Each structure stands twice: as C-alpha cells, then as structure tokens.
Amino acid sequence: MTDFTKENKELYDTMVAYKVPGITAAVEGARKAGMSATQIIDGLSAGMTQVGVLFERGKLFLPHVLSAAAGMKQAMTILDPELKASGETTAKKASVVMGTVEGDVHDIGKSICSTMLQCAGFDVHDMGRDVPKQTFIDEVKKGCTFCGMSALMTTTMTVQRDVISMLKDAGLRDKVVVMVGGAPVTQAYADKIGADVYGDSASETVAKVKDL
Ligand code: B12
Structure with a gap:
C-alpha cells in the first residue's frame, strides 16, 4: 500500500x-x-x-x-x-436529505458528508445551509429514507432536537432515519434528542448509513 x-x-x-x-x-x-x-x-x-x-x-x-x-x-x-x-458506478441506493439547520451558515462539513454519500451511491438532496425547520418536515413528508441535520454552534444544535419533536408531532418520526452531526454534536447528545445516527466525520457517516 x-x-x-x-x-x-x-x-x-x-x-x-x-x-x-x-x-x-x-x-x-x-x-x-x-x-x-x-x-x-x-x-x-x-x-x-x-x-x-x-x-x-x-x-x-x-x-x-x-x-x-x-x-x-x-x-x-x-x-x-x-x-x-x-x-x-454504483447503483442508486436510498435517498438522503441533508441540510445545515436554521440560523447556522456553516456548510463545509455538511457538504463533505453530502458529496461522500453521493459517491457511495446514495441519492442525495442537499438543501444547503440555514434551512428552516419546517423545510426538513416537508422533505420527510415528500419521502426520503434518511434526513441529516448539521449544526456547528451550541446555539443551533437545539434546532436538531426541535425538528425531531416536530417530526414526532406530525406522526413522521418512524418514517425516516434521522442523522445528526457537526462539531459540537456528540453521540450522547444524539442519544438524548432521539436521533438514530450520529456521524463524527464524513467517512464514519457513510459507513453507518451503508450499514443501515
Ligand atoms: C469555517 C468556520 C466558519 C466559516 C464558515 C464557512 C462555511 N461556508 O461553512 C465562517 C467564517 C463563515 C464562520 C462564521 C461564523 N462562525 Co464559525 N467556524 C468555522 C470553523 C473555524 C470551522 C468549521 C468547519 O468547517 N470545520 C471543518 C469541517 C470539515 O468539520 P465539521 O463541520 O465538524 O464537519 C465534519 C463532522 O462534524 C461531520 N458532520 C458535519 N455535519 C454533519 C451532519 C450530519 C448529518 C452528520 C451525520 C455528520 C456531520 O462530518 C464532517 C466532515 O468530516 C469553526 C471551528 C470549529 N472548531 O469547528 C468555527 C465555529 C463553528 N464558528 C463559530 C462562530 C461563533 C461563528 C460566527 C457566529 C462568528 C461571528 N461572530 O460572526 C459565524 C456564524 C454565523 C451563523 N449564523 O452561522 C464558533 C461556534 C461557537 C458556538 N457557539 O458553538 C466556532 C466553534 C469557532 C469558535 N470557537 O468561536 N465560521
């Protein structure tokens, strides 16, 4: 090697x-x-x-x-x-919706995750940054297998929790695999807010999504 x-x-x-x-x-x-x-x-x-x-x-x-x-x-x-x-070269796999949560303009890490998931053959719809909470809900309603939210600030990571609550309220929580990530986010936080997947890096995210 x-x-x-x-x-x-x-x-x-x-x-x-x-x-x-x-x-x-x-x-x-x-x-x-x-x-x-x-x-x-x-x-x-x-x-x-x-x-x-x-x-x-x-x-x-x-x-x-x-x-x-x-x-x-x-x-x-x-x-x-x-x-x-x-x-x-890979057959299209499940669909993934990705976005940086509302109030947050950090999009480098999220974009790397989107690109690498795309490389792994997933059908990725990257909504960009500063994405309103309701837009995540609307996308899940339209139908997607994974919904990924990135947050880079302690002040915006709470939006990930809010979106999960809104999914529950709309009766959509069981219809989608929720992924969270971003520098301040940890596995413990992901567990606390009821996310399904936490990704520390893009390669870890791809590995976990492939497993699922
Ligand atoms: C680059 C940067 C910026 C750039 C962003 C450019 C861009 N287009 O993204 C600019 C200069 C614009 C910026 C602005 C601001 N920033 Co800034 N920024 C950073 C910095 C230095 C690096 C972030 C980064 O790109 N890292 C590299 C990438 C590759 O890593 P990553 O994002 O963590 O992503 C990886 C993983 O986390 C994971 N991942 C990421 N997202 C997701 C999503 C999912 C679903 C999954 C599974 C995995 C996953 O995979 C990625 C790839 O491996 C951080 C410092 C830091 N330590 O993070 C501060 C930082 C995040 N910024 C900070 C702040 C305060 C700001 C500003 C408010 C500054 C200001 N006073 O104006 C504004 C924000 C305005 C806003 N409303 O968002 C603070 C946040 C503090 C806090 N409250 O938590 C930090 C921590 C710096 C600091 N210590 O002060 N910033």
Missing part, C-alpha cells in the same frame, strides 16, 4: 496556511501522486479543524478562516468530477 504521509502533511499544512492558491496546488500535487479524492478530503479536513483551533486561540482571525473555507470549497470543486464518477 502506498504511504501518502508526505502528501497528507502538505495538504494539512497548506490548509493551515489558509491561502487558496496553495491549497489548490497541494490538491493537484496529491492527485498527481495518486491519492484518491477521499484521502485528499481527509487531509484537508484535518487542516480545517486545526484552523478552527488556531482561530479559537486567537492565532488566526476571521479573514483567515474565510480564506481557508474558500480553499476547501475550491478543492471540492476540483475533486467533484472524480467523486461523481465513482458514484456513477
């Missing part, structure tokens, strides 16, 4: 350096070295998490975080054709 430690470190380092041209160059370099899109995303995601840590410590500021986020999006645009092509 090829050891991509050097390329992985480069992806991580360029993401932490938050410059879009550097990130795209590292992605191109990693592709040339033979890394798969999923391996590249893992390296970049680790760097993005570190950007968050440095931001929290006051070592990086909002424009730096925005630049790193733009680099991540650019990388996903580069990798999208490869990811889509690998998805096309």
Whole structure:
C-alpha cells in the first residue's frame, strides 16, 4: 500500500496556511501522486479543524478562516468530477436529505458528508445551509429514507432536537432515519434528542448509513 504521509502533511499544512492558491496546488500535487479524492478530503479536513483551533486561540482571525473555507470549497470543486464518477458506478441506493439547520451558515462539513454519500451511491438532496425547520418536515413528508441535520454552534444544535419533536408531532418520526452531526454534536447528545445516527466525520457517516 502506498504511504501518502508526505502528501497528507502538505495538504494539512497548506490548509493551515489558509491561502487558496496553495491549497489548490497541494490538491493537484496529491492527485498527481495518486491519492484518491477521499484521502485528499481527509487531509484537508484535518487542516480545517486545526484552523478552527488556531482561530479559537486567537492565532488566526476571521479573514483567515474565510480564506481557508474558500480553499476547501475550491478543492471540492476540483475533486467533484472524480467523486461523481465513482458514484456513477454504483447503483442508486436510498435517498438522503441533508441540510445545515436554521440560523447556522456553516456548510463545509455538511457538504463533505453530502458529496461522500453521493459517491457511495446514495441519492442525495442537499438543501444547503440555514434551512428552516419546517423545510426538513416537508422533505420527510415528500419521502426520503434518511434526513441529516448539521449544526456547528451550541446555539443551533437545539434546532436538531426541535425538528425531531416536530417530526414526532406530525406522526413522521418512524418514517425516516434521522442523522445528526457537526462539531459540537456528540453521540450522547444524539442519544438524548432521539436521533438514530450520529456521524463524527464524513467517512464514519457513510459507513453507518451503508450499514443501515
Ligand atoms: C469555517 C468556520 C466558519 C466559516 C464558515 C464557512 C462555511 N461556508 O461553512 C465562517 C467564517 C463563515 C464562520 C462564521 C461564523 N462562525 Co464559525 N467556524 C468555522 C470553523 C473555524 C470551522 C468549521 C468547519 O468547517 N470545520 C471543518 C469541517 C470539515 O468539520 P465539521 O463541520 O465538524 O464537519 C465534519 C463532522 O462534524 C461531520 N458532520 C458535519 N455535519 C454533519 C451532519 C450530519 C448529518 C452528520 C451525520 C455528520 C456531520 O462530518 C464532517 C466532515 O468530516 C469553526 C471551528 C470549529 N472548531 O469547528 C468555527 C465555529 C463553528 N464558528 C463559530 C462562530 C461563533 C461563528 C460566527 C457566529 C462568528 C461571528 N461572530 O460572526 C459565524 C456564524 C454565523 C451563523 N449564523 O452561522 C464558533 C461556534 C461557537 C458556538 N457557539 O458553538 C466556532 C466553534 C469557532 C469558535 N470557537 O468561536 N465560521
């Protein structure tokens, strides 16, 4: 098996350096070295998490975080054709509705999950970010196997609980598998609010959804 430690470190380092041209160059370099899109995303995601840590410590500021986020999006645009092509080879599986909950604009992690589920052959409808609670209910009414909600703030993770309550009130809770995720969300919280699946990362989410 090829050891991509050097390329992985480069992806991580360029993401932490938050410059879009550097990130795209590292992605191109990693592709040339033979890394798969999923391996590249893992390296970049680790760097993005570190950007968050440095931001929290006051070592990086909002424009730096925005630049790193733009680099991540650019990388996903580069990798999208490869990811889509690998998805096309698989027969379409169950349908998944994904969105970042209302009041929350963080969509990087959610979009990675959507793309990777798509690669695994699932029929994914990504509703974007700041999605109103009622929109999740309406989508479940229309019919989907999985409903995924992302929340990146302690102030918005309560919306996941609200949507689950609304599903219960509408008599829809048993009709859908509810997935929750996002940095502040934990397995304990997922259990507490009655979600079916908690995903710590995109790869863990894909593995759990495939199992179900
Ligand atoms: C990038 C970022 C931003 C970017 C977002 C760009 C974008 N398009 O997403 C920008 C600069 C716009 C931003 C804005 C804000 N941010 Co911000 N941001 C971050 C940062 C640094 C990284 C988040 C990220 O992308 N991580 C990388 C991805 C890959 O990881 P992830 O999201 O966790 O996703 C993975 C898993 O969680 C999981 N997953 C994710 N979603 C789902 C869903 C399902 C269903 C499943 C199963 C799994 C799953 O899989 C993903 C892939 O592996 C975090 C710091 C942190 N530690 O998280 C702060 C952070 C989340 N932001 C924070 C804040 C406060 C804000 C602002 C309010 C700042 C402000 N004062 O204006 C605004 C929010 C406005 C709003 N209403 O939403 C706080 C939240 C604090 C809190 N209350 O909890 C954090 C924690 C930083 C901090 N410590 O202060 N932010």
